[in-house]
Amino acid sequence: MQKRNIYLDKIPLDEALEKVLDNFDNNYQMSETITEVIPVEEALGRVNAKAVFAQNASPHYYASAMDGVAVDVEVTFGVSDRNSKELIIGEDAFFVDTGDPIPKECNGVIMIEDVNQINASTIEITKAATPWQHVRNIGEDIIASELILSANTQIDPAEIGGLLGAGITEIEVKKQPEVAILPTGSELIEPGSQLKSGKIIEYNSRVIANQIRKWGGKPIRIDKVKDDFNLIREEVKYLSQKYDLVLIIAGSSAGSEDYTSRIIEDLGELLFHGVAIKPGKPLMTGIVDEKIVVGIPGYPVSAYLGSLLFVKPLVNKFLGLPVNQPLTIEAELTQNLVSKLGQEEFIRVKLTEINEVLKAVPLSRGAGVINSVMKSDGFIRVPVLSQGLRKNTNVNVEIKGEVDYKKNLLLTGEKGIVFDLLKDQAKLSQDKLELHLKQLDNSSSLDALKEQSTNLSIFKSICDKEGKNREIITNEIQQIIIINLIKANLGLAFKTNNGERFNSLEDLVQDNILFINRPKETIERELFDNKLQKININDKLIDGYKRTENTGLGVANLIKEEMVDVGIVSQGVANLFGLGFIPLGRANIDLVITEFEFKTDKFQLLLEVIKSTEFKDRLTVIAGYDIEKTGEIIYRK
């Protein structure tokens, strides 16, 4: 029997963070290696460790602030338009350019524009000068021994100028931590390798390395190690001696080959294993050789979030930056979120303005869906003592960085080629528009529009039944506009190199043919059921009839991976995957939008994109898409 870990003693996030930061103070803060002296010119973004005082003034001499002539202003007293005066160059007056020193005997500068040059040695002036006019005082910018930079100041380009100008060329700054990242797991393969069942592309360490790079630390990615207690142990021991922080990815869960906690206990001290967060629950930290070691869960979103919550504060500590000050934006939640009491859940959201209200739209909650992090603008926290959040309440969104949500336009509907091309074309031709899709079925997509939780909806209908579908829409929502995106052929797709196993609808009932269906109430299902009725096939005889897949692309993927033999997709998708195709019927793919949203600048920009020849050209490359009415308003009420 294999030994399995338990980590039921989860502790709250706050407590976990406090433990880690206390240990930072104990193990690193006193260490002299936490600062280093570097050239000022290379100090961009760094934080100085001690107050810096100016070594010299700037300017350090009386300097001309203008191009002109320097004079002792007494010689100009009484001069005016009517009473001009000639001055001798080199005796009464001295040419100076901006920045030139003022001769000792002078105390003012006359601008070149106010000087008439009579000959090489004589000028005429027509205005009196006041003492110290157009002269930059010593220390005008910086006074010697004034405070240039207080401790703990992050250095920007202007600071580099100020420091150099004040005679400072080297500066003591907080050190950038070297963070070792060790991916573990026998299932891991390198990016670019041949894929095999059970093998996973190792990208967590690359994501975390780039997070650390972005935060200002120095990531050191270590080669992956297979699930072997001793190999991982030796590696961790070595890394903790060499680097400032050690991250061990995966092996933190309850699996039979999850060794991380035992290795930390063996080499040092385990601070905790298990945090009351979702995703990220199996996270752990410990101390090995006076260095902090973080065990990061292997699910991509857990790894991303675990690193954000625990590694970023540590990197900030090293850099001398405030530990935690997430940027937040307040927005209205578009749906109820149920969450388990006793865990703090992090929900990825997209921000968009709907009907002039900023909304936070929840995305996928799966711990494996890195896509949801890519597409999100940030996340909201469901507190540990809450069972969820109610829709239409305001929530604080912790944004990923600078988010330009004014650009965002959210669509609901089916993920697919048409949306992908539209999104890409919009990004190419409009820099004030960014499309996002929340995958929803036809009727939920319409509900979202009704509840103002999307800017617009993609709606599919069978061409023969346009009227009926329009009725469904208009019964639900007032004042809407329907715009055609494309018309498409829907049908059965199958691998053509699959021997002679599947060729016609009748083959569906064969024993060796595995079908995958589309969900109930989709038009694909409706077309398929109609067809079965027409040719008199009992659906009970079709292997896989009850199993469904949400999107056409998903169906094509399953056929490509040979997990199923036949499914319903659009002709465009079948072509894209090189699949055989038997048509079942024709569909409109339309956009449904309210009058109010229709008039927004953002939607008008989208409409330009839809009507553009660039977009239409890309659509027509894919056979079966009919662009005859693309961009046309086909209904308005």
Next chain:
Amino acid sequence: MQKRNIYLDKIPLDEALEKVLDNFDNNYQMSETITEVIPVEEALGRVNAKAVFAQNASPHYYASAMDGVAVDVEVTFGVSDRNSKELIIGEDAFFVDTGDPIPKECNGVIMIEDVNQINASTIEITKAATPWQHVRNIGEDIIASELILSANTQIDPAEIGGLLGAGITEIEVKKQPEVAILPTGSELIEPGSQLKSGKIIEYNSRVIANQIRKWGGKPIRIDKVKDDFNLIREEVKYLSQKYDLVLIIAGSSAGSEDYTSRIIEDLGELLFHGVAIKPGKPLMTGIVDEKIVVGIPGYPVSAYLGSLLFVKPLVNKFLGLPVNQPLTIEAELTQNLVSKLGQEEFIRVKLTEINEVLKAVPLSRGAGVINSVMKSDGFIRVPVLSQGLRKNTNVNVEIKGEVDYKKNLLLTGEKGIVFDLLKDQAKLSQDKLELHLKQLDNSSSLDALKEQSTNLSIFKSICDKEGKNREIITNEIQQIIIINLIKANLGLAFKTNNGERFNSLEDLVQDNILFINRPKETIERELFDNKLQKININDKLIDGYKRTENTGLGVANLIKEEMVDVGIVSQGVANLFGLGFIPLGRANIDLVITEFEFKTDKFQLLLEVIKSTEFKDRLTVIAGYDIEKTGEIIYRK
């Protein structure tokens, strides 16, 4: 007679920018060298040039989402607490860890927590499983051939994970431009060199190099070139062939050695010379060898701003980022700003909340004061067709980056050692507090408090006249609190190694002694005048009596540079500069604050700092500062 440039044909900023960006499109956009293919792992922050579609699904096989046992769920139907069932490992059930593939014959996973292991080959289950439970679907995260990244998307760590997971290891991105920076001027010396009159530390190229680095470009700093037409010309010719952009610093003004515009005309085409902005007016751009060349003015703030306004948009163009979207924050202007019609002026401001209103406080407007850029949170624009902005109106502040203005606490008063130490100590011990000083004399400092354009004021008074001064304050403002910062000795400072020229007050009337005074209505002036009266010296006999310097540190700087012999400073400043000191009297340096601001968290944090032994210890190192009442409320009304 030397030839001088004229650049009176200034064009508006908008027009200038449009010209530059049009030229970018003409000269670079079509070029194939504007993109490059790089490894995905190194693409952080880069912008992809073309849409990227997934090469494989993720997961690409049916994977267990849990640690547990995989089963064909049919064998579990009917199982319950009361009707448990035993399964044989390797026949009915298969141990799987998270991420493991599901055996072909299975279609569900039972969590390890719900499994009782009876012996090595048998387990017991007490719950039925539903089809596909705890199984990650193929394409759950990413579907093969779906759009992973639309064109023009900036790549964040999560995107790197998504791309690698989708089988993409290389990506075509926009190129980072190589920007050559050429400082010109015979007056320039390298940082760290011995200072001489007329020589200027060359730091503009370092500031601009770091701006470019921060914006994501690759700066190449070229060695400075003296003011020689042919040398600069050769350098510009070479650089424009080798790099993507060329910046020439200085030589753009009307000085006799300002060659930049003539060199651009000689080598290529001058697009414009002179922009209607302040600072930065002499800025020019041109085309040499199909590359854009920017002539950047030499004054530090002009250089900083010129680079921000013209080089940043070009760098963004190369990177594929939106050209111009400054982050702005709305705030209330604290003072009237007069500006010349026909030029767009950029005013540096500090943000602070006063009486719960966010205010924008203008800083120095000098083009030479890089310090004002360092201290600012951003700038406001006075439009080209405006003669100024009125106080108490709302303005848009274009912030430098992430600004945490909630931390800011603004003081008005005299720049000096005590404030510097307080600022530094606050930054060291409080991470939610940052002090800033606007240099104002005693009575203006009080006005600022009255007009709610500062959080608090530093106020100096002569110790013997405390009552009188308190009267002045309380007549002006209601409900105030006065807190002592220190008591200090004020007196005459002089160089002790100045032979026997100055030893006592009576020496002030000697011919070879140059004095510098403090402004009228300062307590330093009052103490000095009282003393002169007492010992019967006529101020007309004192050389320099009429010339004034605002701060004690400024006076000490002038003595140190041997520009003057004697001036009035505090004993602390005299000690810091190793100067001789003859006391004139004793002063209170107090903080004056309203009841409302006193109660804010920020001020209470400051009070903690003032009362701390760390701060007091630093004060007592400087002789002459009396900390007996430091931090005490000495008056409240």
